[in-house]
Amino acid sequence: MNITNKREYIHRANANRVGEKDIDEKFQVIDELRKWKLYGKTDEILYFSKSTNELCFSIDVEKECNSKEEVFKKYFVHKPDILVDKCVPAFIVEIDGSIHQDKWKVKQKTGFRNSHYRTAGFKLVVLEKDKDEKLPEGWEESLIRQLMSFGIIT
Numbered sequence: 281m282n283i284t285n286k287r288e289y290i291h292r293a294n295a296n297r298v299g300e301k302d303i304d305e306k307f308q309v310i311d312e313l314r315k316w317k318l319y320g321k322t323d324e325i326l327y328f329s330k331s332t333n334e335l336c337f338s339i340d341v342e343k344e345c346n347s348k349e350e351v352f353k354k355y356f357v358h359k360p361d362i363l364v365d366k367c368v369p370a371f372i373v374e375i376d377g378s379i380h381q382d383k384w385k386v387k388q389k390t391g392f393r394n395s396h397y398r399t400a401g402f403k404l405v406v407l408e409k410d411k412d413e414k415l416p417e418g419w420e421e422s423l424i425r426q427l428m429s430f431g432i433i434t
Contacts (some may be wrong), residue, residue, distance in 0.1 A: 290349075305375050305415050306361055308396045309407065312420050313364065318432050320362035320373065328356040335400040358393050363402075367432055371403035373423070377413050403430045 303322075310320045327336045336355065346353045362373040376390065397404050405426045410416040427433045 295342045302375050308415060309373055312423060318364050318367060320364045322362055324363045326358045330356060331356055359431055369403050371405060372397050373405045375407050
């Protein structure tokens with residue numbers, strides 16, 4: 281899934297706008313990343329084998345499994361808010377709302393998700409929403425600081 285030009289990038293990004301609660305925040309972050317020539321995708325699904333915890337290629341998962349139920353039986357399935365994989369190191373941005381801090385079960389799943397991403401070699405940037413479920417003032421600086429700490433931007 282290569283994005284070869286800006287128009288294709290914008291088309292793919294806009295195609296996923298329907299039905300996501302934090303879509304506005306995702307596009308704020310994507311716009312900030314573009315200033316640094318980093319292009320994020322919001323439609324990627326990552327599969328991790330339940331037997332090995334390794335990241336699997338979606339084409340292999342699709343060949344192996346005949347139904348969604350079979351996929352969920354064999355794989356942990358994560359859909360990162362934003363995946364940037366055309367740089368080294370590749371990284372994921374997660375925009376977490378208050379539910380990620382408030383409920384024990386969700387907290388546990390969030391930690392599990394983050395562990396999978398890191399084990400697969402992705403750098404992880406987590407942006408926490410404020411009490412109004414919006415990105416807080418200064419989130420841009422936090423994003424840039426984290427990307428600088430990973431050596432992605434200088």
